[in-house]
Amino acid sequence: MNKIIKIAKLIYEYAKYGDEGEVTGKTRAIDDVSLEIEQGDFVAVLGHNGSGKSTLAKHLNAILLPTEGTVWLGEMDTKDADHIWDIRQRAGMVFQNPDNQIIANMVEEDVAFGPENMGVPTMEIWERVDKSLRAVGMTAYRRQSPNKLSGGQKQRVAIAGVVAMKPDCIIMDEPTAMLDPHGRAEVIETVQELNRTEGITVVLITHYMEEVIHANRVVVMDGGKIVMDGTPREIFSRVEELKSYRLDVPQVTELAYELKKEGLPLPDGILTVEELVDALCQYV
C-alpha cells in the first residue's frame, strides 16, 4: 500500500519563557512518535486535552516543524521550505470553530478561495467549486451568506474549501466540538462519504467516542506518545485502559462491558446498538 504520511521519531518541544523573556524550561509535546498512514485510511486520533494530538496534527501540513525527527507527506519532507505550498494543498486542515474559517461573503466564493490562491484557471475554479459543494451536499446554499448557515453547514463549507484544493488528505481537529447532534452527524457523514467515494485520507481528532467507530484505525495519544493503535473494536475492547488515559467508550460499549462483567456471554468491543441487540437476541 501507498503510505501518504510517514512520521519517524518525531519530537516536538516548545520553550517556556520567564518575565524577562528568558527561556526557563522546555515542554515536550511530542515524544518520539513514529507513525505511518496509508492512502485512503480513515484514522481517528484520541487523547485527553494536552496529550499532544493537535500538535501532532499540525505537523502533518507543516504548520509546525519537528524539533527532531522527520515528517513526510508523500515523498515530501515537511521541513523542506520549497514544498510548503504543495504540502498545504495536499493536506488540508479543518479546525474546531466554524466561525473562524469562513472569510467570504458568499458560500461559493469561500470555497473558491483556496484554488484561486493556487493560481488555478478561472474555469477550472468553478468546476472545482461545483464539484466540492456537491460532495458536501451544499450546492443549494452556494449563493447564500455564510452568516445564515448552521454550525454543521459552515463546517461542510469549510470542508468543501479544502476539497476544492484536491487534497490527498484532510486533517480535522475536533471539527464537531461546537456542534449540536444533528450538525455532528452531518459533518461525520460528509467526511465518511469523501473517504469512501473520493478515497481521501482522513485524520480525525475528536473527543466524541461515537465518531470513532467509523474509522478503520484508532490511535490513542497520552503524554506526547502513541499508547494504543488498532481497529475501533480492538481499542474499545480495552475499556479500563482507555479510562486510565482520561478517555471513554460509547455508551452502548460501556453497557455491553458492564453486562459482560455480570456474566453475560457477549463478545468484546461492541460498537453499535445493532451489534448489542443481535448479540443479546442470540440467547433470549
Next chain:
Amino acid sequence: MSIRLDKVDYIYEPDTAFPVHALDHVSLTIRDGEFIGLMGHTGSGKSTLIQHLNGLVRPTSGTIYYNDRDIHGEGFSLKELRSKVGLVFQYPEHQLFEADVFSDVCFGPKNLGLEKEEIQRRARHALELVGMDESFYSLSPFELSGGQKRRVAIAGVLAMEPEVLILDEPTAGLDPMGRDEILEQVKRLHEENHITIILVSHSMEDMARYAGRLIVMDHGKVQFDGTPVEVFRHYKELEKMGLAAPQVTYLMHSLREKGWDVNVDAITVAQAKQEIMRVWKKH
C-alpha cells in the same frame, strides 16, 4: 427563589424585512433547587432564553419575574439580579484576563464593592468549590489545562454567590474525563450548596444522568418540559428537531421490538443494565 417567564417574545431585527422570532410566547417557571437541562439545536432559542434570565436581553414583549418582581420594572436592580443569577458562557476560559488565578476570581466580588476580606473569603470559597487548592492561586491562567481554566472561570461566577447558576455548554471541547469532572462539580454545587442549576448541553447522555427536569426548545418555543424519562419518550420527535435520545434508549426500544420485556424508560447505563439483567435472569 423563583424565575418566572410570562409570555416572553424576543424578535431580532423587528423593523427589517427579516425579523427573527427567537423566543415565541415562552412561559415557564424555574423553582428553587431544580437541576434543569436545557436542550435545543443551534438556533432554537436556548441561548436567547438564558440571556433573558439575568436581564442581559430585554424581551420584546412579555414579563420576567424574579421572586415575583418584574426584573425590568421600576426600582429593580439588574446589577443585583446578575449577582444572584450567574451565567457561565461558552468557552468561559476566553474571559480570564488577570495575571493570576486568585485575582481573576476576585474580579466579580470586587465589582460588587465588598470589603477586601470578604472578597478574598469568597474567592477562596469559590475556588474550593471547584476543587482548586492554594497551589493554583498564584499561577497564570496560561499555565492551566483546558479543564482547569474552565473551573477557574466558573469559580469567578461562583464568587458572586449566586442562587442560580446557568452554564452554557460547559463541557464543549473537553476530554471525557474533563467532562465528567466539571459535571460532578456542578452536581455537588446543586446537592451540597443548594444552587439552582440550568445546564445547556448537547449531550443526551449527560442530560439523562444529571438533570431532574428537561426543557426542549425548538423554533423559539418550549416543545417539551418534563423529567428526562418523559422527554426521552419522544425520541422520534426529538430527532426531527435535530436532537436525539441517549444511545441506551435506542437499545431498549430495539430490544422491546424483538420481544424483550424490558422497560423502555431506561435512559442511563445503570438503568439499562438493571433492566437487561432482570429479563435475562427470568430466562
